[in-house]
Amino acid sequence: MRLVLLIALALVGCSKKAEDKKPPAAMPEAEIHRGEDACKAYVDRACACTAPAAPKLCALAKPLPEALQIAVGVAMSPSSAPEDAARAQVNVRETAKECIEQLAKLPALGCP
DSSP: OHHHHHHHHHHHHHHHHHHHTSOOOOOOHHHHHHHHHHHHHHHHHHHHOOSTTHHHHHHHHTHHHHHHHHHHHHHHOTTSOHHHHHHHHHHHHHHHHHHHHHHHHGGGGTOO
16 A cells, blocks of 8 residues: 555656646747836936936946846747746846836936
8 A cells, every 4th residue: 555655656746747847838029028128228227327326327237138138048949948948037027127126216316
């Protein structure tokens, strides 16, 4: 009885691992474009700002669009492992969120 239970548990564990290997659904193009637009707008406004904190903001903002593109590339690549593609999708969303949040903070820092 114990042996049957152990075999059943092993099979369930193996089938669960096989399910985890499915690639994630492709990201919608609209979501990718919103992220790209948000990061571009953030860089443009942060680097055009004349407030005292602007040089630091601009320096921190400039790498965000490239980080977004790298994550999109990994997420959309058919050669990416499913877990890598899923993590890259999370990175795309986190980077876009960061751009949107930082863009919203600019007026409080004295940036138009």
